[in-house]
Amino acid sequence: MKMYRSHIMICRGTGCTSSRSEQIAVEFEKLIKANGLDKEVIVERTGCFGLCALGPIVIIYPEAAFYSLVTPEDVEEIVNEHLIKGRVVKRLLYDETIDEDRIKSLNEVDFYKKQVRVALRNCGVINPENIDEYIAFDGYKALATCLTELKPEEVIDLIKRSGLRGRGGAGFPTGLKWEFAAKAQGDIKYVCCNADEGDPGAFMDRSILEGDPHSVLEAMTIAGYAIGGSQGYIYVRAEYPIAVKRLTIAINQAREYGLLGKNILGTGFDFDIELRLGAGAFVCGEETALLASIEGQRGMPRPRPPFPANKGLFGKPTLLNNVETYANICPIINNGPEWFNSMGTEKSKGTKVFALGGKINHTGLVEIPMGTTMREIIYEIGGGCPNGKAFKAAQTGGPSGGCIPASKLDVPIDYDTLTALGSMMGSGGLIVMDEDNCMVDIAKFFLEFTVDESCGKCTPCREGTKRMLEILDKIIAGKGEEGDIERLENLAKNIKASALCALGQTAPNPVLSTLRYFRDEYEAHIIEKRCPAAVCQALLRYIIDPEKCKGCGICAKQCPVSAISGKPKTPYVIDKDKCIKCGVCMEKCPFKAISRG
Amino acid sequence: MKSIKDLEEIRKRTLDTINLRKDQSGIRIVVGMATCGIAAGARPVLLSIMEEIEKNGLSDVIVAQTGCIGLCKLEPIVEVYKPGEEKVTYVKMNPSKAKRIINEHVMKGKIIQEYTVGAEEK
Numbered sequence: 001m002k003m004y005r006s007h008i009m010i011c012r013g014t015g016c017t018s019s020r021s022e023q024i025a026v027e028f029e030k031l032i033k034a035n036g037l038d039k040e041v042i043v044e045r046t047g048c049f050g051l052c053a054l055g056p057i058v059i060i061y062p063e064a065a066f067y068s069l070v071t072p073e074d075v076e077e078i079v080n081e082h083l084i085k086g087r088v089v090k091r092l093l094y095d096e097t098i099d100e101d102r103i104k105s106l107n108e109v110d111f112y113k114k115q116v117r118v119a120l121r122n123c124g125v126i127n128p129e130n131i132d133e134y135i136a137f138d139g140y141k142a143l144a145t146c147l148t149e150l151k152p153e154e155v156i157d158l159i160k161r162s163g164l165r166g167r168g169g170a171g172f173p174t175g176l177k178w179e180f181a182a183k184a185q186g187d188i189k190y191v192c193c194n195a196d197e198g199d200p201g202a203f204m205d206r207s208i209l210e211g212d213p214h215s216v217l218e219a220m221t222i223a224g225y226a227i228g229g230s231q232g233y234i235y236v237r238a239e240y241p242i243a244v245k246r247l248t249i250a251i252n253q254a255r256e257y258g259l260l261g262k263n264i265l266g267t268g269f270d271f272d273i274e275l276r277l278g279a280g281a282f283v284c285g286e287e288t289a290l291l292a293s294i295e296g297q298r299g300m301p302r303p304r305p306p307f308p309a310n311k312g313l314f315g316k317p318t319l320l321n322n323v324e325t326y327a328n329i330c331p332i333i334n335n336g337p338e339w340f341n342s343m344g345t346e347k348s349k350g351t352k353v354f355a356l357g358g359k360i361n362h363t364g365l366v367e368i369p370m371g372t373t374m375r376e377i378i379y380e381i382g383g384g385c386p387n388g389k390a391f392k393a394a395q396t397g398g399p400s401g402g403c404i405p406a407s408k409l410d411v412p413i414d415y416d417t418l419t420a421l422g423s424m425m426g427s428g429g430l431i432v433m434d435e436d437n438c439m440v441d442i443a444k445f446f447l448e449f450t451v452d453e454s455c456g457k458c459t460p461c462r463e464g465t466k467r468m469l470e471i472l473d474k475i476i477a478g479k480g481e482e483g484d485i486e487r488l489e490n491l492a493k494n495i496k497a498s499a500l501c502a503l504g505q506t507a508p509n510p511v512l513s514t515l516r517y518f519r520d521e522y523e524a525h526i527i528e529k530r531c532p533a534a535v536c537q538a539l540l541r542y543i544i545d546p547e548k549c550k551g552c553g554i555c556a557k558q559c560p561v562s563a564i565s566g567k568p569k570t571p572y573v574i575d576k577d578k579c580i581k582c583g584v585c586m587e588k589c590p591f592k593a594i595s596r597g
Numbered sequence: 598m599k600s601i602k603d604l605e606e607i608r609k610r611t612l613d614t615i616n617l618r619k620d621q622s623g624i625r626i627v628v629g630m631a632t633c634g635i636a637a638g639a640r641p642v643l644l645s646i647m648e649e650i651e652k653n654g655l656s657d658v659i660v661a662q663t664g665c666i667g668l669c670k671l672e673p674i675v676e677v678y679k680p681g682e683e684k685v686t687y688v689k690m691n692p693s694k695a696k697r698i699i700n701e702h703v704m705k706g707k708i709i710q711e712y713t714v715g716a717e718e719k
Contacts, residue, residue, distance in 0.1 A: 062625075085664045
């Protein structure tokens, strides 16, 4: 690789790509060539920087100028000013990075200040399609160490001592899982990677695969060495085309370098990895369903035990870890288990990636040490709720998780505290809700998702979740009756106790946790037939305040169904039976005399 | 197939070329690249600086550009910022002078007085 005075890093994660970052890259290359700068300046396409809300993002080194919301039309100005004349284009800089006349280092910006990037260490830093850049940042060093200096049981011991727990949701100790697979008897053993990320709003696995695919390949190879396996499979969603493409490139490059295949690094160890594409069924994220799908069967779970460690893929002992779990392996080996377990809380070590979404200013991906409070994540890193709205709750763990109300914002977040709060870590999706969100409606959203995604194999999940959804629909339609809450709770208890797999066992969680913290909202819907957040349309009422109404008649003229009547200069009234709750009258009233409740 | 030694070589070689993406603490060389600088020949100066840095494997040196500082008749101008030292401004540069600056000032810490703006003004 040649030396260049300036590197232009353009995010080609899914978020920025969908807002035209590839066109930006092409435009840069065109103008750099036209200006004869192609021997001095290089354009690199990288993985996700995390601050997706401000994408497309372009970072230009050595100044580390962080350009946000860049359009292809801005490229000419950046080339003329920044690259040719050396003047940073201030209007495009992320405004938090400007400090008087200096560009702040990214580590000083609120969004990045509290983050510790372990799993995301290379995302946005390297070109994921160039194995040399991965190697430059200590890539394949951990593999070399394991193969030449450590026995398989020593590798497992390192992982056990690090305290790493599975990042896919349940938080099972990773070292122990490796040990079970290593001790299992079998002529063939498999190493699998669960990249079937399905929680609504979670996209950390995708970003790791897009931004740093080799970190997963290297860790899987290490796992193969540790448990005595020689074949790996990555089960990745077909809906992640960029991740699939980069993984394919990475696997080919690793094979070319002899880092996958026969006799890796001349040590006599063989290991190879293949991709298996999933068609997007949520249940295939469940381990036994995932393995069935790799085998070419219908993706449905089966009862455990036997656990995959003993009887997994094709009936052979199988190790299955999540993408983010694998992304933590190499840093643990390179820096030592003590380095890793110095971060985090007593029982949850290291860092966790969260995907921030919903009503939050800095939508994106953040990696923070375990034990950080929700308040720090939402207010300091995430920048709070937009438009000055009040925070109401944060939903973690997707359709298997629950919500955390404002009163619990200061609880340090780890696997165990989240479970105690009635939610769960899950894969790390974090959806923020503000005062305008109705919690009954949120519970319905997640339940609709699980009803859709239930595979239908066991009755409690197939029928039970459907009955729960019917009750919620009834409540939202204003037809709730006393006893509905108890019926929901009773169904939830039975589904949790009797469903076959985690999908069903956790499906009632969003209802249970909203009931736990926002029971009053359910009661308002059922008893008062009122939606406090004014979301559920059937329960909305538009009322004209006779004190404020001047009788101008604008509302009556605007009403599309002629539901408003009255005489000029006297207060108008809305006919509830005719009103379709479109809200036009409230919007158009010059005296703010119409309210919704 | 690569050996562990090969990996180490790739690591070293690649790291040199992508070092500037890390937090910078080393020497900064700034070349004036406004119209006046470019017209006076700043681009060949910049290229020879980069070439020399690459040849000598200087990983903690970054090269940046700047606009016109007002001394157009003394262009091309090159400024050298070393941490903890006062900046040195070299004027009326050409590629071979620039090479000397890398070899003597940047690498050995010896300021070339006769090229500086102070010497020019006397």
